[in-house]
Amino acid sequence: MKTLTIDNLHVSIEEKEILRGISLQVKQGEVHALMGPNGSGKSTLASTLMGHPRYEVTEGTMQLGDVRLNKLGPDKRAKEGIFLSFQYPSEISGVSLQNFLRTAYNNLKREKGKPVPVLEFRKILEEKMKLLGMNPLLAKRSVNEGFSGGEKKRSEILQLAIIEPTIAILDETDSGLDVDALKAVAQGINALRGPEIGIVLITHYSRILKYITPDHVHILVGGKIVRSGGAELAHQIEETGYEGI
Amino acid sequence: MSTNVKQPEIKDIASQQSGADPINYSFMSEPGISKKVVEQISHYKNEPAWMLDQRLRALDIFFAKKQPTWGADLSDIDYSSIYYYLRPTDKVQNKWEDLPESIRKTYDRIGIPQAERKFLAGVMAQYESEAVYHSLKKQLEDLGVVFLDMDSGLRKHPDMVKQYFGTVIPAGDNKLAALNSAVWSGGSFVYIPAGVRVEIPLQAYFRINAERAGQFERTLIVAEEGSYVHYIEGCTAPIYTTNSLHSAVVEIIVKKGARVRYTTVQNWSKNVYNLVTKRTFVHEEGMMEWVDGNFGSKVTMKYPSVFLLGKGAKGDILSLAFAGEGQHQDAGGKAFHGAPYTSSKIVSKSISKLSGHTSYRGMVTIPHGMKGCKSTVICDALLLDEHSRSDTYPTMDIRESDTQIQHEATVGKIGEEQLFYLMSRGLSQAEAMSMVVSGFIEPIAKEIPLEYAVEMNRLIEMEMEGSVG
Known part of the structure; x- marks a missing residue:
């Protein structure tokens, strides 16, 4: 059982401090919802955990199990078991989603020099797409190119399903989705929930929490966690807004 | 030239390697170009007289014409230091x-x-x-x-x-x-x-x-x-x-x-x-x-060219160029529409890294009266870092109004967000870059036979490893 431990994390971008001392523990098997208004630092935390080069950690540590993450690049963190579902995933023209996923799978799930046979991977992909109720044709299209908002988010969840990380950070996975797409994405996340994976669900609104019940809820305001609690905290936010905290 | 010298018939390379060669061509292994070198090449190959005549006329033109200066820098070429003919046996020039x-x-x-x-x-x-x-x-x-x-x-x-x-x-x-x-x-x-x-x-x-x-x-x-x-x-x-x-x-x-x-x-x-x-x-x-x-x-x-000389003729040019450190790839295509209802398409993709320099140079000509012609030119450049360079010189000389012309050009850079995204899925920086590049050239790579395309991808991977350092 591994734990993601964030201890007194301070992060700046271009000398401006965004996160001012975040401490948080996420265990495998837990679902944490991290809520907060615009500009509170939610996405900064997500990008920093994944190792975005533009975010500078000025103080504090991030650790998964015994491994300190601070100095590792994004690819090394991915290998340690961190996954980020992007709010705005990049388009990669001319590279099919299935080839991209196979490369990711080989890098993260296979020993070096022992790639998964193409047919075997196709089976894994088909199975996961079926589990998430996705159209298999999507895998043949260029990564995120011309994808609708819903398709992008589902493609992120598909990647999560295939990579099976230890800790998954879902950055505003619910944003920009209509009710049906939201339900579908939430069902996907619920299907992947289990004792092997710890989830940090970052969201502005509580509506996705109608479909996914978190074990813990944290409220982030001004770069600090101002309150933590159980699922009931999300309902309170729904009624009173962040002003009421 | 004299034709009474008996020439060994060049059957194949193996017979050359047997070493039975009665004539001394040793001066041909000297660098430099002259009438004598051209005559000896033709003579050695036992060519008909008309070919020798053509060669000699061409040599005069070569001497008369100035070095082209409109494109890449060719000023360092020293024609007097180049070997103009190597017998197959002479091609064994290097030691492993x-x-x-x-x-x-x-x-x-x-x-x-x-x-x-x-x-x-x-x-x-x-x-x-x-x-x-x-x-x-x-x-x-x-x-x-x-x-x-x-x-x-x-x-x-x-x-x-x-x-x-x-x-x-x-x-x-x-x-x-x-x-x-x-x-x-x-x-x-x-x-x-x-x-x-x-x-x-x-x-x-x-x-x-x-x-x-x-x-x-x-x-x-x-x-x-x-x-x-x-x-x-x-x-x-x-x-x-x-x-x-x-x-x-x-x-x-x-x-x-x-x-x-x-x-x-x-x-x-x-x-x-x-x-x-x-x-x-x-x-x-x-x-x-x-x-x-x-x-x-x-x-x-x-600049591969198509001269479309009959009604309905078509020409497609797909050009791909990769310029690494110190290289200049000046490539493109030319289409001359010499008949009505002809169509051409030029697609150029170039990638530059470090001090690499790519240029797209193209020309589409549709003279007056060539009705119903179509031409599409697409040139896309990808820069891998801030030191690389790409230029575009698209020339269009269209003298007929009843035509359809399309021209698109893009210049892109591999973005930080793109690399971050790919690396978050376990790809190293070099792997991420080569994936973006492979995707960029995919429209052309898919037209190349598979074994070549596979080798080309490995080549790109190597270049990317080099650029990350």
């Missing part, structure tokens, strides 16, 4: 131990077989073609297809060669075409009879052959009415040579309703000036497709 480390590494990475490496590196004169070639050759002969190296083509089919040689690209076309016309050696002669479709790409089964590869090769392809052929030239493995000029001429004639595709993948070592003239005459309802990939060389100047 003397090869640059980078070249040896690349052979390892691309997975080139040992025997092929030695040929490519110039430490072995001949690479044994696979046995499969011999049965292929028989099949082609039965169809009346001629597929010979140019020297043999001239010996066996002098009338055909005389009829077409230099008609598409005359010696006077440009200084380098004149040089090639004077000192050419090797290249291919291909003749496809009317209605014959050659379903197997020519050259794919024996891409390595001493007589076809050379510094000044000359290729002529004649596709009779309704015929089809796909010709492939070059390879992705670096060709190492200490001789620093490669100047080829490729002439293609596509007759009524015929279709020719010509694929090149070039990876000369990074000391070579690669200055090539390629042109096709396309007649009524004919179709020409150039697929041209440029990786190696110090400087490349190459």
